[in-house]
Amino acid sequence: MKELESKRAASQVNWEGRPVWAEIDLDALTSNVHSLQSLAGDAAIMAVVKANAYGHGIVPVARAALQAGARWLGVVCVDEGVRLRRSGIDAPVLVLGHIQAGEVNGIIENSLTPTINSLEIAHALSGAAREANTVLSVHIKVDTGLHRYGSIPRDAIALAQAVRSMHSLRLDGLFTHFSMAEDGENPYTEEQFRRFLTAAEQIPGISVRHVCNTAALLRAPHMALEIVRPGIGLYGCYPSPDLKDRLMLLPVLSLKSRIARLHRLQPGQGVSYGHTWRADRPTTLALVMCGYGDGLPRSLSNRGSVLIRGARAPIVGRICMDMCMVDVTDVPRVAEGDEVVIIGRQGNDEITADEVAELAGTISYEVLCHITERVPRLYMREGRLIEVETFLHEGKALR
Ligand SMILES: *Cc1c(COP(=O)(O)O)cnc(C)c1O
Numbered sequence: 483m484k485e486l487e488s489k490r491a492a493s494q495v496n497w498e499g500r501p502v503w504a505e506i507d508l509d510a511l512t513s514n515v516h517s518l519q520s521l522a523g524d525a526a527i528m529a530v531v532k533a534n535a536y537g538h539g540i541v542p543v544a545r546a547a548l549q550a551g552a553r554w555l556g557v558v559c560v561d562e563g564v565r566l567r568r569s570g571i572d573a574p575v576l577v578l579g580h581i582q583a584g585e586v587n588g589i590i591e592n593s594l595t596p597t598i599n600s601l602e603i604a605h606a607l608s609g610a611a612r613e614a615n616t617v618l619s620v621h622i623k624v625d626t627g628l629h630r631y632g633s634i635p636r637d638a639i640a641l642a643q644a645v646r647s648m649h650s651l652r653l654d655g656l657f658t659h660f661s662m663a664e665d666g667e668n669p670y671t672e673e674q675f676r677r678f679l680t681a682a683e684q685i686p687g688i689s690v691r692h693v694c695n696t697a698a699l700l701r702a703p704h705m706a707l708e709i710v711r712p713g714i715g716l717y718g719c720y721p722s723p724d725l726k727d728r729l730m731l732l733p734v735l736s737l738k739s740r741i742a743r744l745h746r747l748q749p750g751q752g753v754s755y756g757h758t759w760r761a762d763r764p765t766t767l768a769l770v771m772c773g774y775g776d777g778l779p780r781s782l783s784n785r786g787s788v789l790i791r792g793a794r795a796p797i798v799g800r801i802c803m804d805m806c807m808v809d810v811t812d813v814p815r816v817a818e819g820d821e822v823v824i825i826g827r828q829g830n831d832e833i834t835a836d837e838v839a840e841l842a843g844t845i846s847y848e849v850l851c852h853i854t855e856r857v858p859r860l861y862m863r864e865g866r867l868i869e870v871e872t873f874l875h876e877g878k879a880l881r
Contacts, residue, residue, distance in 0.1 A: 501740040504735055504860065505738060508862060509862070514732060514734070522699060526553040529552040538717060538859065541571070544569075567593070586610045596620055604641065624658045625658070660697070740822060742769045768822070782842060791815065792830065
C-alpha cells in the first residue's frame, strides 16, 4: 500500500490541451477490485460500469477491472453492452436494466446477457435466439422490495417456469437489488435477502445468484453468494460514511486544472455574474478553466474550494459554464500554470467526491457521473500516462 501511495503521489501529467482533465488511476482501481474480492471470498466480481463507468470511461475501466480479476461486467442498457463488445471485450456482460422488444437483436448479435422482465420479452428473445441458431443465457430479477422493476417473487417463479420451457433460452441467473443497504444497519436488507432466498429455493437449477451492491458487500459480506455487483466501491467511494472502516478503498478519479490567469482585484470589486462575491481586501484572483459545463456543480459557488500548492483556496463568485474564480490571496508563491485540484489529493490535503457531493447536496455517484465528456480522461499506471480518451479530439472520439 505504501508503494502504491508513493506512486500515486508522484503522478504529474503535463496535459497540454484545455487545462481541465480527469486522471483515472488504474492502479487504484486494481487495488479496489482486489480489496472487494477479499471481502467477497469465492464470489465472482461483476464490475458495474454503467453510465460510462460512473464517469470514469467505460472501456478502459472495464478492461482494467477484468485484468484485476473481475469476471463479469454489469451495464444498465444494451447500448452500453454494445460499446464494450465493439472495443473487443468478450467477458460476460449482464444488462441489469429494463429492456424493450426493439433491443432484442442487439442482445443476440452482441452476446449480451439480458435480464428478463416479462413473458413478452422472453418470447421475443427466444424467437430471435432460435433464428440465430443459438442458446441465450438469461437472468431474472426478483423485486424483493425496491419496487422499481423486476418481478415480484410469485411472478418471478412463474416467469422462470415459462423460460425453462423455451429451448433457446437458458436461465442461469437470479438476482435482486436492495433498497436500504446504504442506510445503516437496516433490518430491511436482511428481510429482502430472506425473500430472495425463499424465491430462489423455488427455482431450481440456477447457477448464479447475486444481490450485493457495494453497500451490501461492505456491510454484509455473508450475502455474497456467487456474484457480487460493486459499482461505487470500484471507484473508491463509500456508499455511506459509516462503511469507511470496513475496507480500504482508494479514489480512482481526480479532476484537475491549471491556473490560466492571475489578476488583482481592489476592495469592493465584484466577481462573476451577479457579483455575488466582492473583495474586502486587495485580492489575487485565479481563473480556473473548469465550470458546470465540465461537471463542477454550480451549487459550489461561494462554497467550494480547490487545492493549489497544497492549500485550500475558496471558489468565489458564481461558477460559470466554462470556468470559475478562486481567491488565492493567501496561497504563497502562487503562479499562473499552478496545478489546481478540484477533486483529488495534493500535498497532504484531499478533496473527495464525497466532500463535493455533500456541499452540492447530492451523492458521490452523481458528482462522478456529471463530469462531462468535454473533460479528457487520462489513464494512469504507476504515475504514468498510458492512454487518453477524449471525445472532442479528432480521431479519438468514442473509442
Ligand atoms: C448500479 C447498480 C449496482 C452498483 O451499485 P453501487 O451502489 O454503485 O455498488 C449494482 N446492482 C444494480 C442492479 C445496479 O443498478
